[in-house]
Amino acid sequence: MNTAEPKYRITGKSIGLGLTAIALVVLLLAAFNLDLPSIALILVLVTLPLGMIVFGYSSYLGLPIGIKNDGVWTRSLSNRGLSAWIIGVGLTTFYVLLYWFPEILGQGADGAKNYGLIGFFDPLSYAIKGSPASQWFVYGTLYSIAILGLGIKFIFKYRHNRYQFWRTVSVIIAQLVLAYFIPEILEGMNQDKPYFAKDLKYFFPLNYYFFEDWHLNNMMASESGTLGMFYFLWGLVGFLVVTPFLTYFVGKRWYCSWVCGCGGLAETAGDSFRQLSDKSLRSWKLERWLIHGVLAYILIVTGVVLYGYFANSYNFMGLDIYTYFRKPYAFVIGAAFSGVIGVGFYPLLGNRVWCRFGCPMAAYMGIFQRFKSRFRITTNGGQCISCGNCSTYCEQGIDVRWYAQRGQNVIRASCVGCGICSAVCPRGVLKLENGPEEGRINENPIIIGNDGIRLKN
Numbered sequence: 001m002n003t004a005e006p007k008y009r010i011t012g013k014s015i016g017l018g019l020t021a022i023a024l025v026v027l028l029l030a031a032f033n034l035d036l037p038s039i040a041l042i043l044v045l046v047t048l049p050l051g052m053i054v055f056g057y058s059s060y061l062g063l064p065i066g067i068k069n070d071g072v073w074t075r076s077l078s079n080r081g082l083s084a085w086i087i088g089v090g091l092t093t094f095y096v097l098l099y100w101f102p103e104i105l106g107q108g109a110d111g112a113k114n115y116g117l118i119g120f121f122d123p124l125s126y127a128i129k130g131s132p133a134s135q136w137f138v139y140g141t142l143y144s145i146a147i148l149g150l151g152i153k154f155i156f157k158y159r160h161n162r163y164q165f166w167r168t169v170s171v172i173i174a175q176l177v178l179a180y181f182i183p184e185i186l187e188g189m190n191q192d193k194p195y196f197a198k199d200l201k202y203f204f205p206l207n208y209y210f211f212e213d214w215h216l217n218n219m220m221a222s223e224s225g226t227l228g229m230f231y232f233l234w235g236l237v238g239f240l241v242v243t244p245f246l247t248y249f250v251g252k253r254w255y256c257s258w259v260c261g262c263g264g265l266a267e268t269a270g271d272s273f274r275q276l277s278d279k280s281l282r283s284w285k286l287e288r289w290l291i292h293g294v295l296a297y298i299l300i301v302t303g304v305v306l307y308g309y310f311a312n313s314y315n316f317m318g319l320d321i322y323t324y325f326r327k328p329y330a331f332v333i334g335a336a337f338s339g340v341i342g343v344g345f346y347p348l349l350g351n352r353v354w355c356r357f358g359c360p361m362a363a364y365m366g367i368f369q370r371f372k373s374r375f376r377i378t379t380n381g382g383q384c385i386s387c388g389n390c391s392t393y394c395e396q397g398i399d400v401r402w403y404a405q406r407g408q409n410v411i412r413a414s415c416v417g418c419g420i421c422s423a424v425c426p427r428g429v430l431k432l433e434n435g436p437e438e439g440r441i442n443e444n445p446i447i448i449g450n451d452g453i454r455l456k457n
């Protein structure tokens with residue numbers, strides 16, 4: 001078989017990489033504080049997403065629709081080779097600077113003028129919200145571009161599958177509109193008012209500071225008016241009503257795979273790394289302890305914080321609430337786990353490390369999904385040829401094949417409903433469905449083994 005790539009595909013991919021490289025070089029020059037004209041910013045905003053789109057389009061140009069996962073274990077990038085390590089170290093370093101050393105990225109201290117990378121984004125920030133950029137504005141801009149550009153690449157790749165198309169359109173819009181433009185524009189329109197989170201889908205417990213005294217006070221301050229009160233009520237309703245309600249009807253996929261920013265980045269920028277998730281029983285055990293431990297941790301911290309709020313005290317049992325409760329959670333979970341490990345380690349541990357092992361929102365929804373939901377993945381066991389594609393590409397480390405071979409529904413708290421197991425199955429065995437709770441957990445599977453095919457019992 002001739003496996004050489006046609007020239008048009010190589011040319012297209014080279015153009016895409018070239019455009020992306022131009023943007024990255026300009027960003028690097030800006031980071032080294034080179035004085036660049038404003039046109040350089042426009043160049044980055046155009047060439048960065050365009051390069052990703054051209055690369056994505058060219059990668060699948062001329063190929064038949066369907067599964068394209070050949071070579072994942074032989075390429076350096078997708079099998080923890082040198083390029084994966086370089087990207088992993090680069091991303092991790094960026095996150096460390098972003099969270100703890102923003103001045104190295106160019107954040108002006110105490111209202112001083114920005115410089116370097118952050119100063120480079122000042123004109124865009126002024127255009128959107130009328131104030132200078134911050135490290136979070138720069139991060140949000142690059143994050144949104146990554147989801148847009150690599151999301152379109154993802155659509156080209158899985159264009160045979162309508163579910164993948166629509167949920168990717170959804171995560172792109174959710175990121176650009178709900179997480180980026182609306183919050184930034186609202187921020188710009190309310191600069192004289194106290195700050196509170198304005199991402200409409202950033203619910204507690206993912207938004208771990210929602211119930212902190214400063215955040216509650218800022219939302220309910222008279223200067224915040226109806227906008228503050230709206231966000232306060234929406235935050236409560238989102239956590240207590242919307243999340244359980246939707247998870248009951250469609251599983252946690254409505255959030256993890258359709259609107260969440262962390263999930264959005266994992267599904268698009270992290271698509272090349274989904275096969276790296278650990279499928280061992282040991283990691284399943286670790287996952288259950290860790291993710292529910294983080295949920296318990298944030299509930300305890302929030303309980304203490306609310307005690308301090310209502311008791312008008314900074315102490316809980318003699319311990320300073322900020323030092324012993326809020327700060328450690330923000331450092332260990334909010335920054336180190338979700339950012340540095342969660343994204344920085346994509347090329348080494350897979351794209352859903354945070355969603356699988358650490359996200360308290362995923363844990364909260366997972367409890368509903370496991371015990372009180374209409375969602376399940378049904379399996380037509382008789383059709384399964386045990387190829388293992390589904391297990392390999394399950395980013396949550398679920399051994400889907402084990403269920404498929406037994407004809408058993410996949411009901412797992414950790415399943416984010418990405419649908420990739422179904423998309424890569426060559427036999428159409430797997431189907432994501434919502435249906436009656438009755439009979440959802442079926443422990444009466446078909447066994448396909450050495451002694452032929454038989455029904456258990």
Ligand code: SF4
Pocket residue numbers: 377393394395396397398400410414415416417418419420421422
């Ligand atoms: S079981 Fe399927 S739908 Fe669920 S997380 Fe794994 S690949 Fe995605």
Ligand code: SF4
Pocket residue numbers: 383384385386387388389390391400401404405421424425426427428429430
């Ligand atoms: S369910 Fe499909 S992808 Fe999974 S092992 Fe069976 S045939 Fe392969």
